[in-house]
Amino acid sequence: MSDTNSEWPLWEVFVRSKAGLDHKHCGSLHAADARMAVQMARDVYTRRQEGSSVWVVRSDQIIASDPGDKDMYFDPAEDKVYRHPTFYKLPDSVDHM
Amino acid sequence: MQASIKIPAAPELAYLLRLADTCLISGQRLGEWCGHGPILEEDIALSNMALDLIGQARALLTLAGQRSGQCGGQGYDEDQLAFLRDEGDYRNPTLAELPRGDFAFTILRNLMLSTWLKLMWQRLGESSDAELAAIAGKALKEARYHQQHAADWAVRLGDGSDESRRRCVVALDRLWPYTPELFEDDAVDAAAVAADLGPAWAQLREPWLAEIGEVLGEAKLAVPPAPTFRSSGKSGRHSEHMGYLLAEMQYLQRAYPGGAW
Amino acid sequence: MYTQAMDTLREEGGQPVLRTAEEAALQQRFDQRIDAGDFIEAKDWMPENYRKTLLRQISQHAHSEIVGMLPEGNWITRAPTLKRKAILLAKVQDEGGHGLYLYAAAETLGTSRDQMLDALHTGKAKYSSIFNYPTLTWADVGAIGWLVDGAAIMNQVPICRCSYAPYARAMVRICREESFHQRQGYDSLLVMMKNGTEAQKAMVQDAVNRWWWPCLMMFGPPDDQSPNSAQGMRWGIKRVSNDTLRQKFVDAAAQQAAVLGVTFPDPDLRWNEESQHWDYGAIDWSEFWRVVGGDGPCNRERLADRVQAWEEGEWVREAALAHARKSELKEAA
Numbered sequence: 001m002s003d004t005n006s007e008w009p010l011w012e013v014f015v016r017s018k019a020g021l022d023h024k025h026c027g028s029l030h031a032a033d034a035r036m037a038v039q040m041a042r043d044v045y046t047r048r049q050e051g052s053s054v055w056v057v058r059s060d061q062i063i064a065s066d067p068g069d070k071d072m073y074f075d076p077a078e079d080k081v082y083r084h085p086t087f088y089k090l091p092d093s094v095d096h097m
Numbered sequence: 098m099q100a101s102i103k104i105p106a107a108p109e110l111a112y113l114l115r116l117a118d119t120c121l122i123s124g125q126r127l128g129e130w131c132g133h134g135p136i137l138e139e140d141i142a143l144s145n146m147a148l149d150l151i152g153q154a155r156a157l158l159t160l161a162g163q164r165s166g167q168c169g170g171q172g173y174d175e176d177q178l179a180f181l182r183d184e185g186d187y188r189n190p191t192l193a194e195l196p197r198g199d200f201a202f203t204i205l206r207n208l209m210l211s212t213w214l215k216l217m218w219q220r221l222g223e224s225s226d227a228e229l230a231a232i233a234g235k236a237l238k239e240a241r242y243h244q245q246h247a248a249d250w251a252v253r254l255g256d257g258s259d260e261s262r263r264r265c266v267v268a269l270d271r272l273w274p275y276t277p278e279l280f281e282d283d284a285v286d287a288a289a290v291a292a293d294l295g296p297a298w299a300q301l302r303e304p305w306l307a308e309i310g311e312v313l314g315e316a317k318l319a320v321p322p323a324p325t326f327r328s329s330g331k332s333g334r335h336s337e338h339m340g341y342l343l344a345e346m347q348y349l350q351r352a353y354p355g356g357a358w
Numbered sequence: 359m360y361t362q363a364m365d366t367l368r369e370e371g372g373q374p375v376l377r378t379a380e381e382a383a384l385q386q387r388f389d390q391r392i393d394a395g396d397f398i399e400a401k402d403w404m405p406e407n408y409r410k411t412l413l414r415q416i417s418q419h420a421h422s423e424i425v426g427m428l429p430e431g432n433w434i435t436r437a438p439t440l441k442r443k444a445i446l447l448a449k450v451q452d453e454g455g456h457g458l459y460l461y462a463a464a465e466t467l468g469t470s471r472d473q474m475l476d477a478l479h480t481g482k483a484k485y486s487s488i489f490n491y492p493t494l495t496w497a498d499v500g501a502i503g504w505l506v507d508g509a510a511i512m513n514q515v516p517i518c519r520c521s522y523a524p525y526a527r528a529m530v531r532i533c534r535e536e537s538f539h540q541r542q543g544y545d546s547l548l549v550m551m552k553n554g555t556e557a558q559k560a561m562v563q564d565a566v567n568r569w570w571w572p573c574l575m576m577f578g579p580p581d582d583q584s585p586n587s588a589q590g591m592r593w594g595i596k597r598v599s600n601d602t603l604r605q606k607f608v609d610a611a612a613q614q615a616a617v618l619g620v621t622f623p624d625p626d627l628r629w630n631e632e633s634q635h636w637d638y639g640a641i642d643w644s645e646f647w648r649v650v651g652g653d654g655p656c657n658r659e660r661l662a663d664r665v666q667a668w669e670e671g672e673w674v675r676e677a678a679l680a681h682a683r684k685s686e687l688k689e690a691a
Contacts (some may be wrong), residue, residue, distance in 0.1 A: 006676060010462075026531075027528075027531070029458065032675075032678035032681070036678070047452075047455070048535070066401075067399065067403070
């Protein structure tokens with residue numbers, strides 16, 4: 001039987017596909033330490049030139065919003081239509097503003 | 098059965114083949130780990146390194162095959178050179194052909210060879226042979242990563258558990274006697290230096306010892322005493338292991354003469 | 359790379375037992391989301407049998423990937439050219455990567471990778487039976503790429519739209535990476551059939567003869583013997599029936615075989631003008647169940663290889679953790 005305490009911790013991997021873009025979550029992996037996690041991320045997730053930079057973070061260090069709070073957190077933004085440029089109808093001559 | 102090809106006895110060609118075969122045979126050994134690594138992530142990492150080494154070998158063998166035609170012999174492609182030479186015409190130092198061993202053995206050999214290759218590629222970047230210099234420029238990036246990967250693991254294993262430390266000591270003891278061959282000069286080196294093709298292997302000795310010593314120090318592993326044994330793979334006299342490696346590697350090319358792959 | 363209709367071995371997905379009104383409300387909301395084509399994320403509420411069924415399927419899929427490294431890996435040191443060696447190594451390595459993505463997807467359901475590996479190593483978990491067949495010649499490597507990967511891709515593409523988002527995301531990545539796997543296999547066989555020697559052509563035909571029927575079995579038992587998982591369909595874990603996928607595979611393979619210049623070992627294989635499909639002969643399901651049950655040519659060897667690699671790696675994994683702990687203590691000091 002495997003002892004769960006002997007398992008390497010889980011890390012989340014974020015890859016920047018090219019300079020100027022955001023790092024994007026692309027998966028996870030197991031590694032014994034941070035340096036190894038970065039190297040493993042390179043070896044596992046950038047085999048096809050997918051990246052120019054990687055971030056790793058221990059999965060247990062991520063704090064996520066509660067799915068049960070989804071309505072309360074995110075629905076209130078729904079009716080704030082005036083935050084979007086398309087809300088404002090301007091004359092054609094100046095509409096490229 | 099497909100017959101062996103003949104290799105002209107030009108020192109420049111031998112110089113290229115020594116390097117090419119070091120990459121080829123190391124790649125062959127590292128490839129043995131695929132599917133059998135200690136953990137999935139590391140399995141993938143080892144295969145990446147094997148792929149880099151095979152890529153380097155292909156570039157160098159292609160170049161060597163062209164040079165063979167230019168120095169009085171027949172021209173060959175990468176596969177004729179990789180699969181159809183007699184054992185005595187393979188020029189890798191013996192260190193590269195030793196069986197893969199356990200993970201400690203593989204890591205410490207990778208550390209030795211990747212450090213050596215890194216130092217070699219750095220110098221070959223200034224080769225008078227522009228094609229060789231171009232190959233070196235690409236390979237240097239790969240070797241730097243291989244060295245970092247091996248060095249980090251050497252420290253983890255050397256300064257990890259009692260068991261990992263014990264295995265490192267055993268592996269180091271077995272590997273170290275094969276290292277002097279990486280730094281011995283002969284007529285091949287003299288010709289390479291004279292033609293500005295690349296460095297004499299002895300020139301890599303001091304920086305190699307310095308870098309290896311630093312990593313072993315961090316890994317709390319003692320540098321073994323200088324061995325008196327001398328291996329001779331780069332002159333074509335190999336260990337008992339090479340015949341088995343080649344029998345496996347060459348099997349299809351030998352068994353299916355005139356085949357298309 | 360490879361799924362087989364393994365989940366048909368033991369159908370789950372009957373009506374869940376509901377205990378409280380609150381759970382019933384959660385169940386109803388879950389069902390609505392599924393029916394609306396919503397994705398379910400790891401932290402969302404999900405019925406226990408959904409979690410269990412997914413965990414079993416994803417972990418079996420992951421096990422199939424890493425056991426699947428072995429038959430082809432058998433030829434890495436013997437590949438005939440450096441180009442083929444590099445291609446094969448990259449492909450087998452990809453399978454390891456796919457196993458990794460899938461284990462990660464399964465881990466989001468609350469079971470560790472070590473626990474899943476333990477189930478594999480102790481024989482509690484299944485993997486695709488196709489890997490219990492041996493790779494006897496170099497042409498087997500090409501045949502696996504063409505036929506086994508070809509069958510797997512047909513099984514896998516629909517799962518990219520699976521309701522469980524971590525699984526769907528892993529499958530999107532896997533399908534993208536795998537697009538070269540089938541092509542390289544076919545290409546390898548094509549070169550031998552078009553430019554090779556008679557001995558090579560015979561090697562290719564022999565490999566195709568041995569892999570054809572096991573590949574047809576990869577799609578699982580016929581629909582009338584496979585209690586159709588309405589639940590699996592609804593959850594999007596299973597989207598197309600076994601026989602439909604199998605027919606699609608036969609239709610594609612028959613045409614590819616003609617271009618290649620090989621035949622399949624089935625005297626009943628013929629074009630049916632009326633149905634506009636290829637008819638094929640009866641599959642020997644007793645062989646399928648025998649191999650699934652553990653008595654294939656390589657079941658014991660494959661599992662023993664995995665167990666050996668894992669056990670030989672134990673000291674490595676422990677040492678890395680021991681070193682990490684030492685480093686943390688040093689930094690804290």
